[in-house]
Amino acid sequence: MQLQRIDHVVFTVRDIDRACDFYGRVLGMEVVTFAEGRKALQFGQCKINLHAYGKEFEPKAAHPAPGTQGICVISDTPLPDAMRNLERAGLEVLEGPVERNGALGRIESVYLRDPDGNLIEIACYVERSPIQKPE
Secondary structure (H helix, E strand, O other): OOOOOOOEEEEEEOOHHHHHHHHHHHOOOEEEEEOOOEEEEEEOOEEEEEEEOOOOOOOOOOOOOOOOOEEEEEOOOOHHHHHHHHHHOOOOOOEEEEEEEEOOEEEEEEEEEOOOOOEEEEEEEEEEOOOOOOO
16 A cells, blocks of 8 residues: 555544634635535645534544644745734744654744644744655
């Protein structure tokens, strides 16, 4: 098997409307409705499907709960501008900017929490390196 990329992930949230507002207003994700009214957050070639806590769709994670996710999203917006947007939205940056290693090279990141307590890392590539595939 050869996997290519992540298509979507699922976040279990306490309040879908609140999550949609946060991710749409603060992070610029598009809120989409699909499959009989379900909500998702679309950005680039990725999607976050939202499940309401206690009303998850089957199949689901063994122990779904709000605030148990951590995700890193890559931004085309320079990090200083992204940080100003977060400040204007009244959000606290937990850590950063700090340098980390992303999937394709070095990144500079800031960390914050969404309304459910999920850890959100917003990052920009500092230096891209070719993907090294094991032989």
